[in-house]
Amino acid sequence: MKRFDPLLPIIGVVGLIVIWSFAVWGQVVDPVLLPSPTKTFWALWKGMNGGALGFDFLKTVQRTAISILIAAAIALPLGIVLGSSERLYRSVEFVIDFFRSTPASAMFPLFLVLFGVGDKTKISVAAFGAMLVILFNVAYGVMNARKTRLLAAKVMGASRLRVLTDVMLLESLPQTFIGLRNGVSLALVIIVVAEMFIGSTDGLGHRVFEAQQLFEMPDMYAAIFAAGALGYGFNLLFLLVERRFVHWSGK
């Protein structure tokens, strides 16, 4: 039976669709609120193939990607610098932890004032939130570099700079990827929320919200699934990149 093991994850998916179908067929829920799986997937298919959903999907991808790039560009070098000096990190740790714990959505009004209504605000709030998550993980990755490994490099005569580039940086990579994955999840959450409200005309958040306003339930579910697929896809992408470049992670 072991050879069927790779198919195990499908059971959950099939189960969900079966339950969903029964709920619709048995009219457990108001049919207006819960369209059938076929209707929903048809809406998803139509929307993604030349429909508005596809356009909104790409918009959200674009915003999330830009925000994560900005976040990484700031957090990676800064995290390395902070992590390579424990005393430096301790001195800013509270500030980082405080803002990391602050719901990024609470920052919207402030960023609206700074950047106005538009992409700049959405992207910068998402970048801000993701940046702190990545920063924290990179710094910890660098700080928690195995002492023995650093000593080993040192006894082999490696300079401080060499220890940083040859050992600390690579040591921090597994933790850095954890930061990137968490960061991209957070960025997507913030982008989608931002697209729902503040003067948005496109994006997945806008699509979900608009479909709900117009009571086009299949479209709304389709947009939710598209957002789910996007989040899952981002996570998977980072996992694959990690597995390729950080082959020693967890070993």
Next chain:
Amino acid sequence: MLETPAGPPGGTPAPERAHVTIRGLSKRFNNVVIYDKFDFDIPRGTLISVFGPNGCGKSTLINMIAGLIPVDEGEILFDGKKLSEIKFGYVFQNYREALFPWLRAIDNIEYPLKVMQVPNVERRARSEKLIANLGVKIDLKRYPYEMSGGQQQLVSIMRALIVEPEILFLDEPFSALDYEMTLFMREQLQRVFQETGTTTVLVSHDLEEAVYLADRVLLLSRHPALVADYVRYDDARPRTDATLSEPEFIRVKAHCLDVFQREVRKG
């Protein structure tokens, strides 16, 4: 405190030229005096095992000699030179954390040469020579995490040897290995020592291993560490399993155990 004469139980030692001279070494951790004005000479081309009660400062001694931890006071010279002027190798107990998992075994071995900015071609030539000298047959294209513990520690030892060190330090190198692998690695280390004649300092927590591999066993007292005894073991190399049951080996080991027990009881 007791300071037995540095000599074997019976027989006079031939004069040996000191390779490492330790003078007036003092070290304390949180007000516990580990070393207090400790003097010692390590003769050239010998393998010295360091053995003593737990926490007496065996590892601390080689870590100070190898510059991993600073000394509070005192001077350690290598043929009159400072540590920074010589080439040395150090093998950690924890090979898993001492090797670089992002580098293939062969690149781990060559890494010290890279630090020394030796050109690529020469690096390869020197590692090939080392592999041939040691008769290593394992696949070094693999990553450390793809290898057994013994293979990883062998890679660590090769990484320490690639610079052709004047002195080699090993801090309980086999204590994380299973018995079968430990026996194999003892032979590897013996072979390395026979091939290269490098002055070697081995910290061991296994008395049998300490005596079996050593020319001299340095027995330390409880801290502040003093030389409890400095025992000579001259049996010819290569030593084999048969060595373990020879009267001289048994006698030296029994003597070391006596000294050790005496020191333990003092604590």
